[in-house]
Amino acid sequence: MFYAQKVDRRSRAAMESFLSHHFTYGGVFAHRAKLHHLGLPKPLEDKAWEVFTSDDDYWSKIWDPVRDFQESHGHAYTILNAGRSSGYLALHHSQSVWTEYRSYCRTCGQRNYRKVAPALPDDPLERAVATEILKNGGSWSDSAYLGQEAIRSLPNTDEEKLAAIRRLKPEWKEYSSTNRCGACGAEGEEGRVNYAKPPMHLQILGGVHREDPIEMDIDELRYTVDLVLSFDRTCDRVRDRFIDLLQHCEVREAVVMVPQTIRTLHCAC
Ligand SMILES: [Zn+2]
Ligand SMILES: [Zn+2]
Ligand SMILES: [Zn+2]
Structure with a gap:
């Protein structure tokens, strides 16, 4: 000691x-x-x-x-x-604190603040609402979603549609539209998945x-x-x-060549 x-x-x-x-x-x-x-x-x-x-x-x-x-x-x-x-x-x-990270890339490990969306709901109204919210991160007003063709064309009443929008928006606005990794571009099976618990x-x-x-x-x-x-x-x-x-361990010395971009002037005069 x-x-x-x-x-x-x-x-x-x-x-x-x-x-x-x-x-x-x-x-x-x-x-x-x-x-x-x-x-x-x-x-x-x-x-x-x-x-x-x-x-x-x-x-x-x-x-x-x-x-x-x-x-x-x-x-x-x-x-x-x-x-x-x-x-x-x-x-x-x-102290140990939760990070804001919600998902990570299975290919490069890059962390992301947004969750990956689960499978879309089966119910046609809920499915249409979830899809429209995913498109723009839930940033529109409820009535603006009501006016979207995919929702407007459904047979449900406006009250039912507005209720579905209000119910789904808080959850679905947290999701990114794809699980593509912003760092390496991997998606699908290789792309981002959600953490079970956010990392500390x-x-x-x-x-x-x-x-x-x-x-x-x-x-x-x-x-x-x-x-x-x-x-x-x-x-x-x-x-x-x-x-x-x-x-x-020993320290070994080596000379390494570092690739470098240079900008030179070439003149025709
Ligand atoms: Zn000293
Ligand atoms: Zn620990
Ligand atoms: Zn990645």
Whole structure:
């Protein structure tokens, strides 16, 4: 354990001391994570510089422990890279929120804010109404739909037609007319489908500031100590992942040709 310490949770004094001596960055519980503060032997530190200056995003390869941390705290806390050149790991409040995405593309994964329409209703009136609403996203007034040829020509009374328009519009205006993906153009079996539940997104809130532990009641003190210990252990696991990556990966240099469009002047004079 590099960051984590042992704390006697039976002792109020030990817990107070642990919190008041814990490293903070801008008042927020944190750890130093600059390369020369990772306690690495020289050859690994040199390797770390190589990895640090490579063009690959190595953070995503060592970040799993933070996802476990989020999960085990009900997404109420997370850990961020903070400070210049991500020199610190800092404990933050967070919350899980529903995204506005309603469907995604089965070919390219692109997310979309609109739902894909289900099969059209069987009833001829409902079918005509749903089709007309899909055509323009339900943006017309009820009486404007009533005037559409496909609806006007049906034998139902105007009252029945208006009732169907009012009933179907709130739902059918949420649907896009096809399941074509705006990004890759896939449709039909390859195109967009609705999420069973909209995906969640982790919203990051402010840092967890160190309050004066003397002011805390015993439950709050224990809760904070447990949280910070869990934070410390997670930082250790991220550091372990990083060391593992240093031992098993190497930076290879390659020259790549990048296609480029150039516009030059050609004159006939
Ligand atoms: Zn330093
Ligand atoms: Zn979760
Ligand atoms: Zn797509």
